[in-house]
Amino acid sequence: MVSERTGRNTIQLALALLLLSWQGGCRPAEPEPDPPAEPTVIADPVGSDAEISKPDKLDDAAVSDEQVQIPPPVDVPIQPAPQPPPKPEPVDPTKLDRPLYPLSVAATPTGTLYVADHHLPGIWQVEDGRMSLFFLGEKKFRTPLNAIRCVAIDGEGRVLAGDSATGDVYRFDQQGQPESMTGRDRPLGVITLPYSIAIDGRGDLLVTDQGEGDQRIARIPAEGGTVELVAEVFTPRGLDVDSEQNVWVISQRRLLRLSPDGDRETIVDDGVFEFPHAVVVRDDGVAFVSDGYARTIWKIEPGQSPQAWVRDEPLKNPVGMALWQDRLVVADPHARALFAIDWDGNVSPVELQPAGD
Amino acid sequence: MVHSTKDRSSGKIGWGWAGLLGVGICWSLIDHLTAKAAEQPLPSGIRLTDVTDRSGITFRHTDGGSGQYYIMESVVAGLALFDYDGDGLIDIYFLNGAPLPGTVVDTPPRNALYRNNGDGTFTDVTERAGVGDPGYGLGVTVADYNNNGYQDLYLNNFGRNVLYRNNGDGTFTDVTDEAGVGCGELVGAGASFLDIDNNGLLDLYVANYVDFTYDRHIERTIGKHRFHPGPRDYPPMPDNLFRNNGDGTFTDISRESGIAAVAGAGMGIVCFDFDEDGFTDVFVCNDHGANFLFHNDGQGGFQEVGLIAGVAYDFYGNENGSMGADCGDYENNGRLDLFATNYSAEMPVLYRNLGGGAFEDATRRANAGASAFPHVTWGTGFVDFANRGLRDLFIACGHFMDKIEFIDDRTMVDVPNILLKNLGNGRFQDVSDRSGDGLAVVASTRGAAFDDLDNDGRIDVVLLNTNAPPTVLRNESPGDHHWLQIRLRGTTSNRDGVGARVRVVADDLAHVAEVHSGRGYQSHYGTRLHFGLGHRQHVDRIEVRWPGGPTEAFTAGPADRHVVLTEGQGAAKND
Numbered sequence: 001m002v003s004e005r006t007g008r009n010t011i012q013l014a015l016a017l018l019l020l021s022w023q024g025g026c027r028p029a030e031p032e033p034d035p036p037a038e039p040t041v042i043a044d045p046v047g048s049d050a051e052i053s054k055p056d057k058l059d060d061a062a063v064s065d066e067q068v069q070i071p072p073p074v075d076v077p078i079q080p081a082p083q084p085p086p087k088p089e090p091v092d093p094t095k096l097d098r099p100l101y102p103l104s105v106a107a108t109p110t111g112t113l114y115v116a117d118h119h120l121p122g123i124w125q126v127e128d129g130r131m132s133l134f135f136l137g138e139k140k141f142r143t144p145l146n147a148i149r150c151v152a153i154d155g156e157g158r159v160l161a162g163d164s165a166t167g168d169v170y171r172f173d174q175q176g177q178p179e180s181m182t183g184r185d186r187p188l189g190v191i192t193l194p195y196s197i198a199i200d201g202r203g204d205l206l207v208t209d210q211g212e213g214d215q216r217i218a219r220i221p222a223e224g225g226t227v228e229l230v231a232e233v234f235t236p237r238g239l240d241v242d243s244e245q246n247v248w249v250i251s252q253r254r255l256l257r258l259s260p261d262g263d264r265e266t267i268v269d270d271g272v273f274e275f276p277h278a279v280v281v282r283d284d285g286v287a288f289v290s291d292g293y294a295r296t297i298w299k300i301e302p303g304q305s306p307q308a309w310v311r312d313e314p315l316k317n318p319v320g321m322a323l324w325q326d327r328l329v330v331a332d333p334h335a336r337a338l339f340a341i342d343w344d345g346n347v348s349p350v351e352l353q354p355a356g357d
Numbered sequence: 358m359v360h361s362t363k364d365r366s367s368g369k370i371g372w373g374w375a376g377l378l379g380v381g382i383c384w385s386l387i388d389h390l391t392a393k394a395a396e397q398p399l400p401s402g403i404r405l406t407d408v409t410d411r412s413g414i415t416f417r418h419t420d421g422g423s424g425q426y427y428i429m430e431s432v433v434a435g436l437a438l439f440d441y442d443g444d445g446l447i448d449i450y451f452l453n454g455a456p457l458p459g460t461v462v463d464t465p466p467r468n469a470l471y472r473n474n475g476d477g478t479f480t481d482v483t484e485r486a487g488v489g490d491p492g493y494g495l496g497v498t499v500a501d502y503n504n505n506g507y508q509d510l511y512l513n514n515f516g517r518n519v520l521y522r523n524n525g526d527g528t529f530t531d532v533t534d535e536a537g538v539g540c541g542e543l544v545g546a547g548a549s550f551l552d553i554d555n556n557g558l559l560d561l562y563v564a565n566y567v568d569f570t571y572d573r574h575i576e577r578t579i580g581k582h583r584f585h586p587g588p589r590d591y592p593p594m595p596d597n598l599f600r601n602n603g604d605g606t607f608t609d610i611s612r613e614s615g616i617a618a619v620a621g622a623g624m625g626i627v628c629f630d631f632d633e634d635g636f637t638d639v640f641v642c643n644d645h646g647a648n649f650l651f652h653n654d655g656q657g658g659f660q661e662v663g664l665i666a667g668v669a670y671d672f673y674g675n676e677n678g679s680m681g682a683d684c685g686d687y688e689n690n691g692r693l694d695l696f697a698t699n700y701s702a703e704m705p706v707l708y709r710n711l712g713g714g715a716f717e718d719a720t721r722r723a724n725a726g727a728s729a730f731p732h733v734t735w736g737t738g739f740v741d742f743a744n745r746g747l748r749d750l751f752i753a754c755g756h757f758m759d760k761i762e763f764i765d766d767r768t769m770v771d772v773p774n775i776l777l778k779n780l781g782n783g784r785f786q787d788v789s790d791r792s793g794d795g796l797a798v799v800a801s802t803r804g805a806a807f808d809d810l811d812n813d814g815r816i817d818v819v820l821l822n823t824n825a826p827p828t829v830l831r832n833e834s835p836g837d838h839h840w841l842q843i844r845l846r847g848t849t850s851n852r853d854g855v856g857a858r859v860r861v862v863a864d865d866l867a868h869v870a871e872v873h874s875g876r877g878y879q880s881h882y883g884t885r886l887h888f889g890l891g892h893r894q895h896v897d898r899i900e901v902r903w904p905g906g907p908t909e910a911f912t913a914g915p916a917d918r919h920v921v922l923t924e925g926q927g928a929a930k931n932d
Contacts, residue, residue, distance in 0.1 A: 088534055103526060118524060139604040141558070147505035149525060164506040164525065192846070193443065193506045193525075210443050211506065212844050213921025235444040252444050275442075275485070275527040292527055293485040319526050333526065 091120075093133055097354035099124055102331040104150040104196075104278075104320035105338060106159070111325050113350075114159050115338065116151045123151060123161060126338070130353045134159065135176060142166060144178050150320070152197035154205070154222065162194030162207060169194055169207055169220060181205065181224040190227055191218060196238045196278065201245050208236035208249060217249060217258075231258055238278035238290070238321070248287060250276045255289060255300065268306050273298065278321035280328060288328060290318040297321075297330065297341065310345050401778050401788035403742040403749070405795030405818060405830040412829045413478040416451050416469040420824055421493065423459030426577065428569055429493060429515045429544055430457070431585040431757040432624065432644075435736070435804030435880030436821045439499040439508050441486065442527050445919075446473035447808045447885075449819055450510065451827060452494030458571060467491045468512070473810060477831075487528045490519050495566075496625075498875035499884065500550035502559045502601060504852040511538070513545030513563055513879070538599050538607050544569050547626035547681075549875030551637045552851050553614075554657055555905025558601040559851045559874070562616075562639055564623030567591035582760045588622035588644040588678070595620040596641065600657070615659045621646045625681035625735075627876040629693050630858065631666065632714035635905060637856040640668065642679035642697055652714075668695060668708045672718035677703045678733075681805075681878030685739025685748045687723075687779055689868045691860070696725070696750060698734035698878070701768050705729050705737070705752060719783075725750060728787045729775050731767035733757065736805025736878035740816050742792075744838035744889035746866045747779035753820060753878065755801030771799045774820070795830035802828070806882035814840040814917055816887055821880075839890040839916035845872055847903065848924040856904040859886055863893040863916070890916050 091100065101119035108114075113126040114134060122145065125134040137145035147165035154160055159172045160181070169191055170178035182190040192211020200206055203222035209215065217230040217239065230247070237250040247258040248267070253276060255268035267287070274293035281287045288309070289298040297318060299309035318339075320331030328341040329350065338350035420430040434452035441448050449471040456462050467489040471479035483489040488510060496513035503509065507523035518540045521529035533539045538561060546564035553560045568591050575586040595617035599607035611617035621643035628639045636653040643649060647669035651659040663669035670676055678700030684693045692710035699705050705726040709719035720726055726734075729752050736753035743749075752775040756768050776792050777785035789796045800822035810817040815832035822828060841861060845854025853872060860869045870886045890896070896913035903909065903924050911922050 101524065101530070103524075119530070141504045141603050147503070147525070165504065167506070211921075212443070212445065212846070213923075215445075235442075275482075277526060293482065317526070317528060333524065334528070 093120060093122070093136060095354070096131075098131070098336050098352055099331075099333075099338075100336065101333040102320065102336065102338060103148070103333055105322050105324075105329050105331040106151045106153045107322045107324040107329060108153050108157055113322075113324065113329060113338065114151045114153070115331060116148045116161060116320070118148060118333065121146055121148050123148065123159065126350070126352065129351045135161075135172065135178065144168070144170060144180075149194055150196050152199065152205075154199055155203040160197050160205065162191070162197055164193045167192045167194070167211070169197065169205060171224070179224075181220050182227055183224060191220075195236065198239050198241050198247070200241045200247075206230060206239060206241065206247060208233070208239050210236060217247065231262070231264070237276065240279050240281045240287075242281040242285065243283055248279045248281050250279055250289065255279060255287070255306075268298075268300060272306050277319045280321050280323055282323070288321065290321045290330060292317040292319055297328070310341055310347055314339065314347060314349065399791060400835075401743075401776075401786075401792045402745070402834060402836060403776065403778065403788060404793035404833045404835065405742070405776070406793050406833050407795045407798055407828060408477065408831040409826065409829045411477060413474075413480065414449070414471055414827060414829065415481065416453075416471070417826050418451065418821055418823060419454045419466050421454035421457040421460055421466070423457060423461075424583070425457065425459055425574065426583050426585045427457055427571075427574060428567065428586050428588075428591070429495065430454070432495065432546075432566065433757075433803050433823050434494045434821055435497055435547070435625075435878050436806050436819060436827070437497045437499050437510065437881040438806045438808040438810075438819060439510075439881065439884060441470065441508060441510075441523065441529075442472065443507065443525075444473075444475075445812070446475050447810050448473050449479060449806075449827075450488070450497060450499075451821055452497055452512070452804070452879075455491055455493040455516075457493075465491050468494050475811075477811065482527070485527070487530070488521050490514070490521075490531075492516050492519065495545045496547045496564065496875075496879035497881055498548040498550055499881045500559050500855050500874040501852045502550055502561070503605065504557070504847075506852060508853070508884070511548050511550070511561065511563075513540075513548040515544045515569075516542055518545060518548075518563065532605065535605060536607050537609070538563070540565075540597055542570075543594060546623045547641075547875055547879040549626055549628045549639070549873070550855055551628040551639070551874065552856050552904050553598070553600070553637065553653055553659075554655065555636065555850075555856075556603075557847065557849055557851055558603045559853075559855055560601045561597075561599040561607060562626065562628060562875075563597040563599070564626050564641055565594035565596050566624065566644070567622050568594050579764060582763055584758050584760070588646070591622075593620040593622045593643070593646065596623055598659075610657065614657055615661075616651060619649060619661050621649055623649075624679060625698075625876070625878045625880075627682045627684050627695075627873060628856070629684045629871050629873065630856070631684075631693065631695075631710065631716075633692075635902075637904065640682055640684070640695060642682050643676075644680070645676065645678045645700075647676045648679050648697065662714075666714055667716040667718070668697075671699075671704065671706045672720065675703070677706065679706075680733070680735045681737050681753075681880075683738045683876050684871070684873075686869050687739060687748050687750075688783060689746070689866070691867070691869050693869070693871060694739075696737055696739065698729075698737050698752060701731060701733045701756060701765065703730070705734050707750075723784050724787075725777060725785045726752065726775075728789070729754065731765075732772055732775075733768070734775075735803045736820070736880060738805060738807045738877055738882070740807045740818075741779075741887065741889035742776075742816060742832060743834045743836060744815065744840045744891065745779075745781075746868065746889045746891040746893075747781050749779045750777040750785060751775070751805060751807065751818065752777065753802035753805040755803070755823065757801065757823065770801045772801075773797060773799055774802055774805070793830075793833065795828070798828050798830075800825050800828060804878050804880040806877065806880050808882050808885065809842065809887065812919070814842070838892065839894050841888045841890060841896055841913065841916055842919045843886045843888070843899065844884070844919065844921045845886075845901065846921055846923040850903040850906060850924055853884055854901075854903065854922075854924070858902045859922075860900040860902075861888045861890075861896060861913070862898040862900075863890050863896045866890065866893060885919070 317334035493515035818830035
C-alpha cells in the first residue's frame with residue numbers, strides 16, 4: 001500500500017537521521033507531518049462556468065477543449081419557497097363512523113366497551129354497537145390524554161387511561177373528567193410511557209412503563225398516590241393478572257409470568273412473536289397475545305407451544321385486546337376496527353354505529 | 358612515525374570502511390525493522406470491523422438513474438440511526454432513490470427500516486412499520502416533535518417530503534399534509550428539528566438544494582463522456598423553516614424568520630448554539646457557495662452571519678462545495694467546533710471555535726483532512742471511537758462521476774473512507790490503514806451515522822453507499838477505557854432534549870456535547886450522547902443546560918452506563 005510505503009520511508013529517514021545525530025552529524029528535525037500539497041484548484045468541471053483546468057494527467061485523446069460542451073450558466077433569479085398546500089380540514093369527531101386509531105380496548109362486566117383512540121385523541125364508549133365520545137382530548141401536546149395509549153376498567157367499573165403525552169395514568173370521575181392517579185407534582189416522570197394497565201387482586205393498578213430509564217411494572221394504589229416498583233422489565237408492553245395473581249407481561253418479544261412471590265418465568269421466548277402488544281389470560285390459564293407485525297392472535301395453552309390462533313385478514317395490526325362477554329375483543333388501528341373473536345377462533349367485526357347518529 | 362602514520366592512515370581507512378559497513382548494516386537492519394513495521398503498522402487503538410455480511414441487511418441503494426445524469430443522482434442520500442420501538446436498541450433507516458425518467462424497474466425501490474435484534478443482526482420491518490416511502494430520498498432527521506415519548510421521522514426528498522408520526526406500536530403514520538411540511542416538489546437536502554424559541558416545541562428546518570425540474574435538465578459533456586450538471590447550473594433555493602404550533606401542525610415562517618432572505622445550494626446541516634447565547638443556530642453546507650450560519654436571535658428571527666463568523670469560506674477565502682457537517686468539541690475546551698466535508702481537490706475544513714461567535718480554519722494546523730484532499734467527502738462525525746476522551750473524525754468519501762478518471766485520476770467513484778485520530782494536542786493523524794478492515798471497504802459513501810448498535814459502550818458506524826449495499830462497522834477497539842452514554846428527557850423542554858448542552862466532568866476531564874437532530878451528510882444519529890472517559894471509572898458531575906432553561910447539575914456515579922437524565926429531577930437513572 002502506498003501509505004505503508006510512505007510510512008516505511010519516513011521511519012527509515014528518521015532513523016538514519018538519528019544515527020547521523022548520534023555520530024555527531026546533524027540534529028534530526030522534530031518530526032512534523034508533511035503539510036498537504038498546496039491545493040490545486042480544479043474547477044468543478046460540471047458546476048463551474050470557468051474554464052476547466054486539467055489535472056496533471058489527463059487523457060488528452062479523450063478530452064479536448066473543443067469537445068468540452070458547457071452551456072453558459074443560467075441566470076435565473078432566486079425562486080421563493082413555494083407556499084404549502086392547504087391543510088386538510090380538522091376531523092369532526094361527531095361525524096366519524098369508526099375510530100381513527102384504536103390502540104386499546106377495555107370492557108365492563110356489562111359489556112360496554114371503551115376504546116383508546118390515539119389519533120383522535122380520546123376515548124370512545126361503545127354500547128350495543130353505538131359509538132359515542134366518552135372523552136375528547138386536546139390536540140395540544142402535553143395535555144392530558146393527547147397521546148392516549150391504553151384504557152382499562154377498575155374494580156368499580158371506572159375508566160382508567162394511560163397517556164404518554166403527560167406521563168400519567170388517569171381515572172375518570174362521574175362527570176367524565178380525568179383525574180391524575182399519581183397526584184403528580186411534576187410535568188413528567190412518574191409514569192413515563194404507560195403502555196398497559198391491569199388491575200390486581202387488591203384493586204391496585206399495575207402499569208407497564210416503557211420509558212427509557214423507567215422500564216418496569218409499576219403499582220399505583222387503587223385510591224391513587226405513590227407509585228411503587230413491582231418489577232423491572234425490559235421493554236414492557238401488555239400485561240394481565242390471572243386468577244392466581246400471577247402477572248403476565250410482554251417483554252420486547254417475550255412473554256413472561258411473574259408470580260406473586262417474585263419468581264419470573266419465560267413462557268414464550270424470542271423467535272415466535274414479531275411485535276407483541278397485549279396479553280389476556282383466561283380463567284383456565286390459556287393466554288392470548290396480539291402480535292401487530294405478524295397480524296396474529298397467538299394462543300398459548302398451559303405447557304404448550306404458542307399457536308397462531310387467528311392470522312391475517314381481517315386483522316391488519318392487532319394491538320389492544322380484552323375479554324368481552326366470553327370472547328375476545330381486539331382493537332386494530334390499521335383496520336380502524338374492533339374485532340370479536342369467539343373461542344373457536346371465529347372473527348367478526350364489531351358493528352359500530354356512527355357517532356352522532 | 359611513518360609506520361605510525363601509515364598505521365594511522367591504515368587505521369583511518371579501516372575505520373572509514375568499518376563505518377560504511379556499519380552504516381550499511383544499520384541501514385539493512387533499519388530497512389528490515391521498518392519493513393516489519395510497515396507490514397504491521399502501529400495500531401491506532403481503534404478497530405472498526407466490517408460486519409455487514411452477518412448483519413442480515415439486504416438493503417441496496419439506487420440513485421434511480423438511467424444514464425441521463427440528473428443532478429440529484431450526484432448527491433443522493435443519508436440515513437438515520439434511532440430507536441424507533443423504544444427497546445433501547447438503535448435501529449437503522451436507509452434512504453433510497455426512486456426511478457427517474459427512463460428507468461424501468463421490476464420492484465420500485467423504497468426506503469428501509471431495519472430493526473435491531475440485539476444480537477448483531479437486523480430485520481427489515483419497513484412494510485410492517487409503514488415507512489417505506491418510495492420518494493427520492495435525500496435527507497432525513499429524527500426527533501419526538503409531538504413530545505409523546507416516541508421518535509418521529511422526517512424525510513427530505515426530491516419531491517414531496519414526508520413526516521412520519523410514530524404511533525408507539527411499532528408503526529408510523531404519514532401526517533405530512535396534516536402537519537403542512539410537504540414542501541412541494543423541491544430538491545431536498547438535510548433537515549433538522551430544533552427549538553428556535555425554547556418553548557419546548559421542536560420546529561423544523563428543511564434545507565433545499567437547487568431549483569431543478571426535469572424540463573431544465575442540462576446535459577454536460579466532457580470529451581465523449583456525459584457527466585452530471587453541477588449546482589451552478591441551477592438557481593439556488595432558499596431553505597424552509599417551519600414553526601411547530603404544538604397541535605400537530607406547522608407554520609412556514611421561512612420569510613418572516615429571515616431564512617428565505619438568502620439562497621444557496623443547501624446540503625448537510627447541523628443546528629447548534631455556536632455562540633452560546635442559549636439559542637440554537639443553524640449551519641448549512643452550501644455546494645459551491647458560501648456556507649450559511651444563521652444566528653438565532655431568540656425572537657424567531659435569523660440573520661446569516663457565516664462570513665462574519667468565519668465559516669462561509671475556507672482559509673483561502675474559497676467557497677467550497679460543502680457537503681456534510683458535524684460539530685463537536687475536539688479540544689475539550691468547552692466549545693463546539695465545526696467540521697465540513699467538501700468537493701474533491703478541496704480540503705475538508707475544520708472550523709475551530711474561538712469563542713465569542715468566531716471560528717478559524719484550523720484544518721492545516723490540525724492536520725485534519727490532508728488525505729481527503731483528492732476525494733469528494735460527504736458524511737462525517739466527531740466520534741470518540743476508543744473512549745479516550747478525545748473526539749476523532751470520520752470522513753466518508755466517494756465520487757459520483759462514473760468517468761471521473763478521465764478528468765481527474767487522483768480519485769475514483771469507489772474509495773476507502775478516512776479515519777482521523779485525535780492526538781489530543783490539537784492535531785489529528787490519519788489512521789485509516791491501521792484501524793481494522795472496516796476502513797478498507799471501498800465504496801462511494803454518502804451518509805455516515807454513528808451510534809452504539811450493541812450497547813457495549815463503543816460507537817459503531819453505518820454507511821450508506823451509492824448504488825451499493827450499506828456498510829456496518831462494529832467498533833471492536835481494544836482497551837479498557839470507560840464511557841458514559843446519556844439520554845435526556847425534557848419535561849418542559851422538548852422531550853428529546855434537542856439543543857440541550859451536556860457537560861461531563863470526570864476527574865481532570867471535562868467535555869461537552871449537544872443533542873442534535875439532523876447532522877453529518879443529510880443524516881441523523883446520536884440522540885443518545887456518548888462520552889469517552891479514558892481510564893476514569895467515575896463521573897463526578899453532569900451538567901445539563903436545557904434549551905432556554907437554567908443549567909441543572911446531576912450527580913453521576915460510576916462510568917460504563919447508559920443513564921437517563923430527566924429535566925427537573927437532578928438525578929441520573931440507569932437505563
